Amino acid sequence: MIEAQELTKRYGRTTAVDRLTFTIRPGHVTGFLGPNGSGKSTTLRLVLGLNAADSGRVTVDGRALREHRRGLRHVGASLDANDAHGGRSARDHLAALACSNGLSRRRVGDVLAEVGLESAARRRIGGFSLGMKQRLGIAGALLGDPPVLIFDEPFNGLDAAGIVWIRGLFRRLAAEGRTVFVSSHLLSEMAQLADRLVVIGRGALIADETVEEFAARGAAPSASLEDVFMELTADRLDHRAGDTK
């Protein structure tokens, strides 16, 4: 379970995350939606302890992440498909990750098979397509077999078969009782994948509810998830995207 309470992060005069309170439950896939620049990536970095909050608190299973000793055994994440060293092979990258986190190297073969990269295991990551890098990022997140999983825009670069695969994988991970928190701007994907949604605009909470509850907010009975999203975020479309990251 991930719980954020009044979480706030500022960059200069920009409030990237604004008193954000939400709960991400185990056994569900929770989609994290918001317009460009609304603070999704910043929030995920706060959850993972990669950035410090200015105020508020976020806990994973009751503790701040830095207080967890089990590291990748407790929380696995893939935030940026391009952050693996391009000169390494997929196998070496995962072996290094396993080694630096005190995990068995035997897991490397398991997760490569899980994400369908066995045949590319010895190839340099620099030559991978974006979809292959996404699969590698997911493999890294699964390495410690953790109960909590966090993915930032994992659908980017995946082809149709990859999207079907990832949907099945995330659903299975949730069915195993894990907490699965997935940011995306692909609303149609979320409609098919997620049980619950956390929606933000300009860093502030708009919704934390089931997909059905969110869909029912539409002004017209036949409103699609996209229609509801546009209605609710219309006055929170962010024009901060040009700010320096």
Ligand SMILES: Nc1ncnc2c1ncn2[C@@H]1O[C@H](COP(=O)(O)OP(=O)(O)OP(=O)(O)O)[C@@H](O)[C@H]1O
């Ligand atoms: N390191 C940083 N320094 C300064 N401003 C930042 C930094 N990181 C993020 N921001 C700003 O904080 C706001 C939220 O950015 P963030 O990347 O979290 O949004 P996002 O919802 O993930 O966006 P997108 O969907 O476009 O990836 C933006 O205005 C962004 O410019």
